[in-house]
Amino acid sequence: xxxxxxxxxxxxxxxxxxxxxxxxxxxxxxxxxxxxxxxxxxxxxxxxxxxxxxxxxxxxxxxxxxxxxxxxxxxxxxxxxxxxxxxxxxxxxxxxxxxxxxxxxxxxxxxxxxxxx
Amino acid sequence: xxxxxxxxxxxxxxxxxxxxxxxxxxxxxxxxxxxxxxxxxxxxxxxxxxxxxxxxxxxxxxxxxxxxxxxxxxxxxxxxxxxxxxxxxxxxxxxxxxxxxxxxxxxxxxxxxxxxxxxxxxxxxxxxxxxxxxxxxxxxxxxxxxxxxxxxxxxxxxxxxxxxxxxxxxxxxxxxxxxxxxxxxxxxxxxxxxxxxxxxxxxxxxxxxxxxxxxxxxxxxxxxxxxxxxxxxxxxxxxxxxxxxxxxxxxxxxxxxxxxxxxxxxxxxxxxxxxxxxxxxxxxxxxxxxxxxxxxxxxxxxxxxxxxxxxxxxxxxxxxxxxxxxxxxxxxxxxxxxxxxxxxxxxxxxxxxxxxxxxxxxxxxxxxxxxxxxxxxxx
Numbered sequence: 001x002x003x004x005x006x007x008x009x010x011x012x013x014x015x016x017x018x019x020x021x022x023x024x025x026x027x028x029x030x031x032x033x034x035x036x037x038x039x040x041x042x043x044x045x046x047x048x049x050x051x052x053x054x055x056x057x058x059x060x061x062x063x064x065x066x067x068x069x070x071x072x073x074x075x076x077x078x079x080x081x082x083x084x085x086x087x088x089x090x091x092x093x094x095x096x097x098x099x100x101x102x103x104x105x106x107x108x109x110x111x112x113x114x115x116x117x
Numbered sequence: 118x119x120x121x122x123x124x125x126x127x128x129x130x131x132x133x134x135x136x137x138x139x140x141x142x143x144x145x146x147x148x149x150x151x152x153x154x155x156x157x158x159x160x161x162x163x164x165x166x167x168x169x170x171x172x173x174x175x176x177x178x179x180x181x182x183x184x185x186x187x188x189x190x191x192x193x194x195x196x197x198x199x200x201x202x203x204x205x206x207x208x209x210x211x212x213x214x215x216x217x218x219x220x221x222x223x224x225x226x227x228x229x230x231x232x233x234x235x236x237x238x239x240x241x242x243x244x245x246x247x248x249x250x251x252x253x254x255x256x257x258x259x260x261x262x263x264x265x266x267x268x269x270x271x272x273x274x275x276x277x278x279x280x281x282x283x284x285x286x287x288x289x290x291x292x293x294x295x296x297x298x299x300x301x302x303x304x305x306x307x308x309x310x311x312x313x314x315x316x317x318x319x320x321x322x323x324x325x326x327x328x329x330x331x332x333x334x335x336x337x338x339x340x341x342x343x344x345x346x347x348x349x350x351x352x353x354x355x356x357x358x359x360x361x362x363x364x365x366x367x368x369x370x371x372x373x374x375x376x377x378x379x380x381x382x383x384x385x386x387x388x389x390x391x392x393x394x395x396x397x398x399x400x401x402x403x404x405x406x407x408x409x410x411x412x413x414x415x416x417x418x419x420x421x422x423x424x425x426x427x428x429x430x431x432x433x434x435x436x437x438x439x440x441x442x443x444x445x446x447x448x449x450x451x452x453x454x455x456x457x458x459x460x461x462x463x464x465x466x467x468x469x470x471x472x473x474x475x476x477x478x479x480x481x482x483x484x485x486x487x488x489x490x491x492x493x494x495x496x
Contacts, residue, residue, distance in 0.1 A: 002494045042495050044359065044432040047217055047343075047352040062296030062348035 004041030006050075009064045011039045013057040016086065027056050120419075126185055133189040136165055137196030144197040144323070145467060154323050155279060158200050159237065167193070168237055169207045169230040171215065176223060177231035183360070183422040187367035191415070194371020195378070198474040199323035201368040202481075203237055206275035206324075208364060209482075210238035210284045212357040213300040217342050217349065226302055229281040236281035241271035241303075241329050242354070248273075249487050251295055251351065256287035258301060258336065265289070265341065267301060267334040270313065275481075278312060278325040281305055285331070286354060289344075298350030300342040309334030320473035321481075358483060359432045359491075360425060365482040366418035366438030369446040372478070373414060376446075376453035376471045377407045383457050400456055407449045414442035433495050440488035446475035 014024050025035040028049075037043035045053070054061045094102065122130065143149060143157050162168050170186050172178025181189070186208070194201035211230055214222055229236055247253035256269025267287055274283070282304050288297040303310060313328025343349035381404055384395035394400045421434035450472040454461030461468050479485050 004494065043430050044355065044495070045352075046356040046359075047349055050348075050352060051346075060348070061346055061352075062294075065296050065348035065351050066294055 002041060003044050006045065006064050007039040007041035010035075010045075010053065010057075012083075012086075013059050013063070014039075017057050019057075024056065028052060120416075122188070126188060129185055130188050130192060132165075133167070133192035134195075136161065136167070137192045137194075137200075139196075140193065140200050141196035144200070151323065154199070158197065159203065162193075162200065162204065163235040164233055166231055166233075166235065168204060168235045169211050169227075170204075171208055172211060172227050172231050173215075176227035178227065179231075183363065183425040184419065187363060187418055187422045190364055190367040191371040191374065194368045195375045197323075198368060198372050198375075198471070198478075199321050201371055202321050202324055203276060205361065205364045205368055205482075206240060207237045209357065209361045210240040210276075210280070210282070212240075212360055213284050213342050213353045214302065216356060217353055218302075219339075219342075221339065222302060222342065226282055237276045237279060239274050239276045239280035239283040239329070240357075241274045241277070241283045241285040243273045244270060245272060249483060251286075251298060251354070254286065254288060254298070256285065256331065257291060258287045258289050258299070258341075260289075261335070264338045265301070265336045267303070267309070267331040267336050269331050271329040271331075272313075273316060273326055274329045275324055275326050277327050277329050278315075279305075283310075283329060285329070286350065295351040296347040298354065299344060300350055300353055301336050302340040302342070303331070303334065303336060304340075307334050307336065318477055320470075320475065320477035322473070359435050361482050362435040362439035362488070363418055363421035363425070363431070365478055366414065366421065366435070366442035369439075369442035369475070369478050370411060370415045370418055372471050372475050373407070373411045373442070373446045373449040376450040376468060376475075377404070377411055379468055379471075380404065380407065380453035380456040383460065387458075394456070403452050403456060407452050410445045410449055414438075414445040417441050433492050436483075436488040436491040439482060440485045440492075443475070443478040443485060446478055450475045 014021070021035050021039070022032050025032045028035065034043065038045050050061060050064055054064065091099065091102070140158050140161060143153060159168070166179050167189065170179040170181040170189060171183070172180070174180040190201050190204060193204060207230055211227060214226055218226070230238055242248050244254055244256065246255060256267065256271065258265035258267045267285065269287060271285065277283070282302055285301045285303050286298060287301055289299055290297040309332050311330045311332065313330045315325065315327040318324070318326055338344060342353065381395070384400050384404060385393050387394045390397070395404060417434065418438040421431050421438040424431035424434055450468070454468050454472055457468055460466065463469060483491075
């Protein structure tokens with residue numbers, strides 16, 4: 001588990017909440033560059049800071065702590081749920097033609113995963 | 118940027134130096150025994166309220182900031198590194214309580230480490246299967262009658278034989294998730310706690326380091342820090358280590374300085390080929406290198422502590438301080454032994470003790486390879 005994983009979780013949760021880096025940094029009382037470093041994992045956040053962040057982003061503290069790597073917590077890690085939720089939200093805004101394009105792309109990804117040609 | 122110490126800090130350094138001198142005279146007396154380490158040296162530190170100087174005034178402590186604490190630890194380490202390591206370990210054990218303990222936990226446990234009758238404390242993380250990899254920990258706390266039953270075996274626990282309490286890292290579930298980790302405050306008298314093997318170490322060998330065994334140890338719910346907040350234990354651990362590393366840096370600086378001062382004194386008084394050996398370029402250059410390395414180690418340690426006191430980002434600096442200073446302590450003690458010649462080979466000599474103590478500091482508070490991992494992950 002690295003603080004890069006925690007940073008990625010912060011970014012995912014911030015985007016889910018519809019906040020820009022600037023808005024979240026202001027709510028946390030830090031600079032945008034500091035928040036950017038937190039999200040990149042280049043700066044460590046400790047318990048008291050993450051408690052504040054968790055409240056702002058409506059997430060439990062353990063959401064940020066558990067590894068985002070599928071190999072450690074296959075099937076139920078919070079990052080995976082967040083990605084699925086994000087896709088579902090995005091799909092609702094697409095028209096029928098765009099949805100067909102998404103299906104094509106998913107088919108391509110599945111084909112590619114099985115080795116393609 | 119200002120590198121000067123305040124008047125108060127200079128006075129504290131002189132005071133700590135005087136105490137360290139007394140400690141050294143006890144520790145390097147031929148009659149010195151393990152009992153005297155407890156009965157005299159730890160008591161001397163307690164009488165001066167120096168066993169955990171970071172504890173705030175309201176709990177009976179000195180309320181020292183990190184920078185001043187590092188100054189004090191360097192002085193104590195110059196006198197007797199094992200005494201400084203006892204202080205490091207006690208500060209480390211108190212850290213999770215200071216950072217996130219409830220008011221009740223602070224009022225109950227912090228005063229045990231302050232005042233004339235102060236005791237020491239232990240931080241228990243490492244197990245046979247691992248320490249740095251938290252997913253390997255096997256110490257488990259199961260809920261029972263409103264409290265917890267703790268089972269596990271911790272190893273390499275400093276101060277474990279006489280700790281007033283231990284800050285024990287265990288999990289509240291067996292799923293090996295980091296969010297299950299919590300810090301349990303285990304009093305010495307807890308039922309189900311016993312001592313295991315005493316470790317014999319090549320350096321800092323006056324410390325009691327050994328196993329802590331928890332066999333159905335009953336822990337009150339009130340003794341668990343942030344029990345209801347999943348994920349808090351992992352975050353507390355990372356912060357505790359980030360804060361503690363610079364203190365090991367300060368201890369390393371003290372060891373290096375003690376070796377350098379011993380070598381300088383020897384070089385000024387040892388005459389060969391018609392002059393004090395410090396006049397010979399080979400020795401003079403070695404002393405110049407040693408002095409430079411010590412200054413480097415001290416400055417990086419000071420920077421880490423300054424960042425802590427300013428509320429800055431200290432994680433990388435603290436890991437750098439621990440790694441650089443403990444490596445430098447090894448290099449400088451070896452150079453000092455070279456300058457002392459045959460006297461540097463004598464078993465039981467001050468320099469021999471310093472060489473051995475420096476070796477251990479590269480490992481405690483996370484090996485130096487772990488420090489590289491911490492630093493590189495944040496580049």
